[in-house]
Amino acid sequence: MPTKKIIKKKKEEKKPKKSTPTKIVKKENPQKSEQPSGEQRNAKGVRIPALLRGMKDILPKDEGVWKKMYHTAENISEAYGFGRIQTPVLEEASLFIRSVGRGTDVVDKEMYVFEDRDLAKICLRPEATASVARAYIVHGMVSLPQPVKMWYFGSMFRHDRPQAGRYREFHQFGAESIGDRDPVNDAELIVTAFNFLKELGISPVLHLNSIGTADDRAKYLVELSGYLRTKRSYLCEECKKRLLKNPLRVLDCKNEQCQSTIEESPQIVDSLSESSRNFFMKVIEYLDDLSVPYVLRHTLVRGLDYYTDTVFEFYEEETGEGSAQSALGGGGRYDGLVEELGGRPTPGCGFALGLERVAYAIKRNLDKEVKTDVKAKNNQVYFAQLGEQARRRALYLIEDLRHAGTVTYHNLSKTSLKNQLELANKYECPYTLILGQKEVQDGTIIIRDMESGIQEIVDQKKLKSILDKKIQSLTNA
Numbered sequence: 001m002p003t004k005k006i007i008k009k010k011k012e013e014k015k016p017k018k019s020t021p022t023k024i025v026k027k028e029n030p031q032k033s034e035q036p037s038g039e040q041r042n043a044k045g046v047r048i049p050a051l052l053r054g055m056k057d058i059l060p061k062d063e064g065v066w067k068k069m070y071h072t073a074e075n076i077s078e079a080y081g082f083g084r085i086q087t088p089v090l091e092e093a094s095l096f097i098r099s100v101g102r103g104t105d106v107v108d109k110e111m112y113v114f115e116d117r118d119l120a121k122i123c124l125r126p127e128a129t130a131s132v133a134r135a136y137i138v139h140g141m142v143s144l145p146q147p148v149k150m151w152y153f154g155s156m157f158r159h160d161r162p163q164a165g166r167y168r169e170f171h172q173f174g175a176e177s178i179g180d181r182d183p184v185n186d187a188e189l190i191v192t193a194f195n196f197l198k199e200l201g202i203s204p205v206l207h208l209n210s211i212g213t214a215d216d217r218a219k220y221l222v223e224l225s226g227y228l229r230t231k232r233s234y235l236c237e238e239c240k241k242r243l244l245k246n247p248l249r250v251l252d253c254k255n256e257q258c259q260s261t262i263e264e265s266p267q268i269v270d271s272l273s274e275s276s277r278n279f280f281m282k283v284i285e286y287l288d289d290l291s292v293p294y295v296l297r298h299t300l301v302r303g304l305d306y307y308t309d310t311v312f313e314f315y316e317e318e319t320g321e322g323s324a325q326s327a328l329g330g331g332g333r334y335d336g337l338v339e340e341l342g343g344r345p346t347p348g349c350g351f352a353l354g355l356e357r358v359a360y361a362i363k364r365n366l367d368k369e370v371k372t373d374v375k376a377k378n379n380q381v382y383f384a385q386l387g388e389q390a391r392r393r394a395l396y397l398i399e400d401l402r403h404a405g406t407v408t409y410h411n412l413s414k415t416s417l418k419n420q421l422e423l424a425n426k427y428e429c430p431y432t433l434i435l436g437q438k439e440v441q442d443g444t445i446i447i448r449d450m451e452s453g454i455q456e457i458v459d460q461k462k463l464k465s466i467l468d469k470k471i472q473s474l475t476n477a
């Protein structure tokens, strides 16, 4: 802005002597967006403080959608056994430099970093996974039963170029499961995010890949760099720099010019060690058990450095393959993160969904039926399982019930029946389904009436119809 204009404005900002009703004169609003942009002055020419670029106000008229997202996140997280964590918006800048990594756009270009009054180098958090890992170490959560499962709902900050669905302050609903490397955790996180989106009336498409261990990636990088060097002249200017600094990031490039080179690049799955390949196969098997459809996308590497093995992203069905801007969310495994931050070697995985993008999808789908009464008490059951075989079968039965519209609470990491029945009482479920080793072998399941304590053994195939009758009679009573 020219200096002359600034000087003029300062003069005008003096308070008028007499107060007159504020009449807002909009000088410019080129984007015609819902958020006011550009300079605004009242009738006296007094400048009204502007909304910062890339920021937005969430107005009372939008509260319905935000409330729905919060309550759905809360219900589903609790049902899957996650406890809420709230970490500060301000963190040491080094937390993200060490975890998200130098060479990533988030750290190199987008972090809001500044010195506070004590001259400490701090930043507005650009994401929350590193914060949750820090909290895990600082609070000695290693001594709690593993994995420690936590969810969060809050704002993140990235000084990105604002455009549709991309803000400088945005909100995420995320969940992290730290302390256990069983692939069932990856599948459970994916299904948590998947069901969150579905309960909000969105049809998610899951994109899935594995980027293996650091060793697998080192091997792959040699191959990828060799290939990209032969295609250097076809790459955009930014990718030419990436090729030198961090060749894996070339696979994230959205520039049209680079797409055919990226598509034809060597596939990272071919460089996976046997253990990473088996791990990935297990995740896929669990997703098949859960009837979660997925698209295997070999170019999916994610833009943050801490990932190992499983990586995934969610898109909205209509948007399909879309650009990174349209990803509703993403996540993956980060088995080296806690150790990188000074903790013991501890595996972990998680996801985060961008709530502005989810809110936009909800509004677009408003004419579709959205489930509103997720807490209708009669229509909810608790699913208790005992033993590994039962846990695996439970995954399948739970999804069957959920698809048929029964709200099903469970916590797959709990092993004692007593604990699970306590949770069933906490959620005020009228019935608990109990599946043990014997029931898995017999193809049966126990339905326990939580009020009378009476238990009935039923055929798993007839579970839904028997349960429906019981729920119906409760509703009619």
Ligand code: HAM
Pocket: 126, 127, 128, 129, 158, 160, 165, 166, 167, 168, 169, 170, 171, 172, 174, 175, 176, 327, 328, 329, 330, 331, 332, 333, 349, 350, 351, 352, 353, 354, 355, 356, 357
């Ligand atoms: P991310 O892919 O950087 O992952 O962000 C997750 C989601 O946040 C994106 O898919 C998008 O929906 C939303 N998002 C990101 N940047 C913006 C923006 N500038 N404006 C609006 N929405 C945005 C993470 O943040 C990881 N911490 C996810 C994770 C959790 N991985 C493991 N655990």
